[in-house]
Amino acid sequence: xxxxxxxxxxxxxxxxxxxxxxxxxxxxxxxxxxxxxxxxxxxxxxxxxxxxxxxxxxxxxxxxxxxxxxxxxxxxxxxxxxxx
Amino acid sequence: xxxxxxxxxxxxxxxxxxxxxxxxxxxxxxxxxxxxxxxxxxxxxxxxxxxxxxxxxxxxxxxxxxxxxxxxxxxxxxxxxxxxxxxxxxxxxxxxxx
Amino acid sequence: xxxxxxxxxxxxxxxxxxxxxxxxxxxxxxxxxxxxxxxxxxxxxxxxxxxxxxxxxxxxxxxxxxxxxxxxxxxxxxxxxxxxxxxxxxxxxxxxx
Numbered sequence: 001x002x003x004x005x006x007x008x009x010x011x012x013x014x015x016x017x018x019x020x021x022x023x024x025x026x027x028x029x030x031x032x033x034x035x036x037x038x039x040x041x042x043x044x045x046x047x048x049x050x051x052x053x054x055x056x057x058x059x060x061x062x063x064x065x066x067x068x069x070x071x072x073x074x075x076x077x078x079x080x081x082x083x084x
Numbered sequence: 085x086x087x088x089x090x091x092x093x094x095x096x097x098x099x100x101x102x103x104x105x106x107x108x109x110x111x112x113x114x115x116x117x118x119x120x121x122x123x124x125x126x127x128x129x130x131x132x133x134x135x136x137x138x139x140x141x142x143x144x145x146x147x148x149x150x151x152x153x154x155x156x157x158x159x160x161x162x163x164x165x166x167x168x169x170x171x172x173x174x175x176x177x178x179x180x181x182x
Numbered sequence: 183x184x185x186x187x188x189x190x191x192x193x194x195x196x197x198x199x200x201x202x203x204x205x206x207x208x209x210x211x212x213x214x215x216x217x218x219x220x221x222x223x224x225x226x227x228x229x230x231x232x233x234x235x236x237x238x239x240x241x242x243x244x245x246x247x248x249x250x251x252x253x254x255x256x257x258x259x260x261x262x263x264x265x266x267x268x269x270x271x272x273x274x275x276x277x278x279x
Binding site for chain 3: 127129133138139140141145146147151163164165166167168169171172
């Protein structure tokens with residue numbers, strides 16, 4: 001019997017809701033997930049980018065954004081980011 | 085002979101129609117919508133390129149027009165046209181309403 | 183949809199239209215080269231001639247809080263150059279305006 005649920009099926013169920021994306025480096029994104037593809041390239045809306053530096057966390061607001069899947073490390077469904 | 089005829093399907097007015105996949109937000113759809121528009125392309129290095137998206141391919145190689153290179157918030161270069169190799173791209177963000 | 187007047191359908195068209203022209207290439211490791219583009223491939227491997235390379239060397243000033251510092255610019259010239267594609271960040275053709 002195959003595994004009950006595929007990881008990307010879980011992400012598929014997050015479409016339309018908030019998601020928190022942690023990149024391989026010192027960078028995170030939060031926003032509403034509009035869609036994604038097999039590479040886990042993601043389209044997000046109402047995005048906040050968090051750059052974690054020695055001086056603190058720099059936040060940048062973005063509108064609709066295609067995030068390259070190449071550098072994604074973790075996805076946290078239903079979370080609005082490191083502040084929440 | 086079987087007298088039982090199958091019951092007619094219930095009217096079932098309560099159940100809503102299946103949700104139409106009206107706005108598919110896939111990366112391909114996003115890119116179709118954003119070609120020809122002003123975008124911000126951020127590289128993994130943190131450098132930003134702001135310009136008009138001419139076109140792009142499956143590797144996220146990008147052709148930009150009227151490009152400004154921004155480093156730490158200030159313009160460091162301008163290019164009429166610019167080809168950006170896709171492996172450097174962190175994100176492509178719409179810089180005007182879609 | 184013809185998104186621009188220059189008739190570019192895919193990003194590589196921009197490079198194709200720059201063959202035999204002087205192009206600016208930004209590379210990883212704060213390197214920049216300017217040279218005449220003779221050949222390219224799908225990896226963005228490039229052959230350039232009559233090349234000038236610019237290397238930015240930043241010496242941070244002692245006690246300076248920001249990334250300020252004196253920037254030393256080193257330049258050198260090559261007659262013929264192969265650039266490995268994976269180091270390429272950006273290629274900009276001469277302005278066609």
